[in-house]
Amino acid sequence: MAGAADHVRNGPxxxxxxxxxxxxxxxxxxD
Incomplete structure (x- = not known):
């Protein structure tokens, strides 16, 4: 879950x- 939150923060x-x-x-x- 932490990875998903990180992806959202760093997303475009x-x-x-x-x-x-x-x-x-x-x-x-x-996915």
């Missing part, structure tokens, strides 16, 4: 979009 999507960050994390978990 802005932190101002938590929904996008959540989607990114969910995609990583489902």
């Amino acid at each position: 999507r802005p932190l101002s979009s938590p929904a996008a960050g959540l989607e990114s994390a969910m995609n990583m978990i489902a």
